Amino acid sequence: MRTIMANGADLHVAVSGPETGPAVVFANSLGTDLRVWDGLIPHLAPGLRLVRYDKRGHGLSQETPGPYDIETLADDAAALIAALDLGRAVFVGLSIGGLIGLSLAARHPGLLAGLVVSNSAARIGDAAMWNARIQAIRDDGLASIAAPTMERWFSPAFRAAGRDAPWRRMLARQPQGGYVACCQAIAGADLAEAARALDLPVQVIAGGLDGSTPPDLVRATAALIPGARFDLIADAGHIPCVEAPAAHAAILNRFFKDIGHV
Numbered sequence: 001m002r003t004i005m006a007n008g009a010d011l012h013v014a015v016s017g018p019e020t021g022p023a024v025v026f027a028n029s030l031g032t033d034l035r036v037w038d039g040l041i042p043h044l045a046p047g048l049r050l051v052r053y054d055k056r057g058h059g060l061s062q063e064t065p066g067p068y069d070i071e072t073l074a075d076d077a078a079a080l081i082a083a084l085d086l087g088r089a090v091f092v093g094l095s096i097g098g099l100i101g102l103s104l105a106a107r108h109p110g111l112l113a114g115l116v117v118s119n120s121a122a123r124i125g126d127a128a129m130w131n132a133r134i135q136a137i138r139d140d141g142l143a144s145i146a147a148p149t150m151e152r153w154f155s156p157a158f159r160a161a162g163r164d165a166p167w168r169r170m171l172a173r174q175p176q177g178g179y180v181a182c183c184q185a186i187a188g189a190d191l192a193e194a195a196r197a198l199d200l201p202v203q204v205i206a207g208g209l210d211g212s213t214p215p216d217l218v219r220a221t222a223a224l225i226p227g228a229r230f231d232l233i234a235d236a237g238h239i240p241c242v243e244a245p246a247a248h249a250a251i252l253n254r255f256f257k258d259i260g261h262v
Contacts, residue, residue, distance in 0.1 A: 001060070006079035007072070012060035013053040013080065016041070021049040022113075022261045023086035024252075027077060027097030028052070029119070029239060030182055031142075031149065031171040033059030036094070040241040043249030045262045051089075053080060055100070057178020066181025070189040073182075074103035081111050088113040090261055092252065095120050095212065095238065096182055099189050105202075106194035114259045115198070116252060118205040119213050119238050121221040122192040130187035134180050142179060143172040152211030153238040167242065195224040202227070203255040205248070208234035229255070 003010045014034055024044075028036045034052035041050060054061035056068060056076055077100055081089055090113055093101030098120020105115045136145055149171055150164045158164060202225045206218035215232055222230040231251045236244040256262040 003060070004080060004083050006083055007076045009056040009064050009076055010062040011053050011056065011076065011080055013051060013084075015049070015051050015084070017049040018047060019049065021047045022256075023049045023051060023081075023084075023089035024256070024261075025077065025081060025086065025089045025091050026050070026052045027055060027091065027093040027100050028058070029095035029097060030186070031058075031174055031179060032167070032239070033170065033174075035170070036239060037241055039245040040249050043246050043253075045253045045256060047262060048256070049086070051080075051084060051086065055097070055182070057175055057181050059174070063175040063178040066177060067184035068181040070099050070103045070185050070191070071107065073100045073185060074107055077104050078108040078111055090114040090116065090256065090259075092116040092118065093120060094118045094241065095124075096186055099124070099186065099191060102191040102194055102198075103189075105198055105200060106191070109200065112200055113261055114201040114203070114255065116203045116205065116255060117221065118248070119207055119210055119218065119240065121213050121217045122195045122224060123190045124186055124213060124217075127187045130183050134183050137176060137180060141172075142174060142176055146172050154243060155209040155235060155237045158237065158243050167239075192224055195221060196226075198225050201255070201259045202229070203251065204228050204230045205240065205251055206230070206232050207236035207238055207240050207243075208232055209236060210238045212238040
């Protein structure tokens with residue numbers, strides 16, 4: 001186990017690959033930890049330095065008092081990249097991780113060689129939706145939202161095979177305060193203006209069966225970003241790195257190659 005103090009929070013990180021390899025930093029979705037990328041890693045191009053981390057308030061990272069905002073979470077990522085001396089990294093953000101990536105690219109453009117926004121958008125939902133979820137969690141705990149969350153996260157076939165069970169447990173076992181604080185960060189985030197101003201290579205990915213960030217929402221964000229490429233994984237839900245890791249990795253590998261990162 002390894003932790004790094006970054007921007008005032010002790011963040012749990014996992015680093016693999018050669019120290020001199022081009023760096024790729026992965027930011028996971030709401031309600032998951034860095035294990036969400038486990039199935040993806042074996043499909044990635046060799047020679048990369050892969051850095052996964054639990055964002056503040058999730059997994060084994062420190063749960064600091066909330067509420068959080070996306071700018072703080074982006075500054076956490078920037079401090080982590082600097083602490084690990086990664087140079088210019090590619091940042092891969094899933095769901096809230098995509099919001100973090102958009103903010104990171106806007107606030108710290110010199111740190112990134114490229115950005116992948118997966119199953120995310122410049123704005124996700126509205127304050128009323130997030131406040132209702134927060135109240136449900138405060139009333140009945142995280143386990144109370146697990147069933148509808150699995151329906152948004154994964155395809156019917158994935159759920160029918162019972163493959164969502166460990167992810168349901170992962171969600172239910174997240175630190176409740178950290179989850180709520182990240183919901184508050186999403187509720188307050190609108191990165192449309194930042195997306196329009198980006199000046200770096202960007203790959204956007206959607207899942208055809210995503211119930212959290214539907215393909216049209218993700219595609220609309222891709223349309224805001226100058227020169228962004230959009231790809232759809234038709235049979236995947238909100239977490240394609242779990243449900244379709246080979247297809248997800250193929251898009252990432254192509255992007256890394258196209259921008260000269262491998």
